[in-house]
Amino acid sequence: MSKKIHDKSFEIFLTKEEIESRVSSLGAQIKKDFVRKDPVLLGVLKGCFVFMADLSRAIDLPLEVSFIRLQSYEGFHSTGKPQISLSIKEKLEGRDILIVEDIVDTGNSIYHLKKELEDLKPSSVSIVALLYKPDAFRFNYPIDYVGFEIPNKFVVGYGLDYDDLGRNLPDIYQVID
Ligand SMILES: O=P(O)(O)OC[C@H]1O[C@H](OP(=O)(O)OP(=O)(O)O)[C@H](O)[C@@H]1O
């Protein structure tokens, strides 16, 4: 079943069952890698909110969660300058930070966030992204955990929006062009 949001139509791309199964294996992998560390999951709002809720419960370890608000997209396009409007209150010095993103597209948002985090002197900074668009990525930092590599097309659902709509769809949809 396709969905219409404003002027655009979207078709199903990843079902909630496919997402659930991948999130569960990401959680198991992260548990292994962070078992002797002091992890704090740092979710990037708003898009991370669904993925963060599922992923954090799939990692069977003591951990903290925190959030930051970054915004750079207007409609389908990145403004190139992420605005940070919610700052981090937790002390992150010496901590093992895992940035939790719904999507890494051009890579611009995380590039800026990583630079901000360096000043807080964490012990390590890793990234988990549910979705990653290799053909759009313009940087060369590593993305440590990727749920799905996807084509360079706009997607919505499972936290991802088009003009702030579509975040509550349980499946992920891709634009029909
Ligand atoms: O790799 P990039 O090209 O920078 O794109 C990825 C970023 O864009 C989206 O955020 P957006 O600015 O739409 O804010 P939102 O999470 O509130 O939707 C998404 O949640 C990532 O944070």
Ligand SMILES: [Mg+2]
């Ligand atoms: Mg958005």
